[in-house]
Amino acid sequence: MQTTKIVIAIDGFSSCGKSTMAKELARKIGYVYIDSGAMYRAVTLYCIDNDLFENDTVNESELQKVINTLQITFKINPESGKPETYLNGENVENEIRSMRVSDKVSQVSAIPFVREAMVAQQQALGKQKGVVMDGRDIGTTVFPDAELKIFVTASPETRAQRRLDELQKKGSNVSFEEVLDNVKKRDYIDQNREISPLRKADDALLLDNSKMTLAEQDAWLIAQYNRVIEK
Numbered sequence: 286m287q288t289t290k291i292v293i294a295i296d297g298f299s300s301c302g303k304s305t306m307a308k309e310l311a312r313k314i315g316y317v318y319i320d321s322g323a324m325y326r327a328v329t330l331y332c333i334d335n336d337l338f339e340n341d342t343v344n345e346s347e348l349q350k351v352i353n354t355l356q357i358t359f360k361i362n363p364e365s366g367k368p369e370t371y372l373n374g375e376n377v378e379n380e381i382r383s384m385r386v387s388d389k390v391s392q393v394s395a396i397p398f399v400r401e402a403m404v405a406q407q408q409a410l411g412k413q414k415g416v417v418m419d420g421r422d423i424g425t426t427v428f429p430d431a432e433l434k435i436f437v438t439a440s441p442e443t444r445a446q447r448r449l450d451e452l453q454k455k456g457s458n459v460s461f462e463e464v465l466d467n468v469k470k471r472d473y474i475d476q477n478r479e480i481s482p483l484r485k486a487d488d489a490l491l492l493d494n495s496k497m498t499l500a501e502q503d504a505w506l507i508a509q510y511n512r513v514i515e516k
C-alpha cells in the first residue's frame with residue numbers, strides 16, 4: 286500500500302544535528318531532503334564573492350537586483366550519495382560551510398527580500414510533499430501546515446563542540462571559542478530578526494538531543510514519523 290506523502294519540518298538552533306537527522310530520515314523513507322540553510326549560505330557566499338559587503342554592511346539595493354536570478358540547486362554526489370549545493374551551476378558545498386560564510390549568514394538571512402525569495406523557492410520544492418526540510422522557519426512560515434514538525438535544541442557548548450569536530454575533520458584550524466561565539470551570535474540574530482524569527486511552532490515537538498547519540502535520535506525521529514503516518 287502506498288502511504289500518503291507528508292511534509293516534515295525540522296527547525297532549531299544552529300549545529301544541533303538537524304540536517305544529520307533530516308537526511309537520515311529522508312533516506313530511510315525515500316523522501317527528498319532540502320537544506321534551507323544551504324540556500325541562505327549560498328546567497329551569503331554570492332555577496333562575499335561579488336563585493337556586496339561594504340564595511341560589514343550588505344549593499345541591499347545591489348543584492349535586490351540579482352536575488353531572483355541566483356540559481357541555487359542541489360545535486361546528489363554519486364560517490365557520497367549526499368546532496369551538494371550549487372550556486373549558478375558551480376559546486377559551492379564546501380565554501381558555504383566555511384567560517385567566513387557562517388560569520389555573515391545570519392545578517393543576510395535577516396533581509397526581508399532575501400527571505401521572501403528563498404521561502405518562495407522552498408515552498409515550490411515542497412509542493413508535491415514527500416520532503417524533509419530543515420531550517421529555522423520551516424514549521425512557522427514555509428510550511429505552517431506540515432504534518433510533522435520538530436524543534437531541535439542542545440546546549441550551546443554541545444553544539445559548538447559538534448560543529449568544531451566537523452570543521453576540524455575537514456582540515457579547518459578554527460578554535461572552540463570562535464565556533465561557540467559564532468553559534469551564539471547566530472542564535473541571537475536568528476531569534477531576534479523581524480521576519481520569521483527562529484522560534485518553536487506551537488505544534489512542533491521539542492527534542493533536546495544534548496545527551497542523545499546519532500542512533501538514538503534517528504530512532505526517535507522515525508518513531509515520530511510512523512506515529513503521524515499511522516494515524
Ligand SMILES: Nc1ncnc2c1ncn2[C@@H]1O[C@H](COP(=O)(O)OP(=O)(O)O)[C@@H](O)[C@H]1O
Pocket residue numbers: 298299300301302303304305306419447448450451494497498499502
Ligand atoms: N546526537 C549527536 N551527537 C553527536 N554529534 C552529533 C549528533 N547529531 C549530530 N551530530 C554532529 O553534529 C554536527 C552538526 O550537525 P548538523 O546536522 O550539521 O547540525 P545542524 O543541521 O543542526 O546545523 C555534525 O558533524 C553531526 O555529525
Ligand SMILES: Nc1ccn([C@@H]2O[C@H](COP(=O)(O)OP(=O)(O)O)[C@@H](O)[C@H]2O)c(=O)n1
Pocket residue numbers: 298299300301321322323325326390391392394395419420421422423471472475
Ligand atoms: N530556514 C532558514 C534556514 C537558515 N537560516 C539562516 O541561515 C543560517 C545558516 O543555516 P544552517 O542551517 O546552515 O546553519 P547550521 O545550523 O547548519 O550552522 C542560520 O543561522 C540562519 O541565519 C534561516 O534564516 N532560515
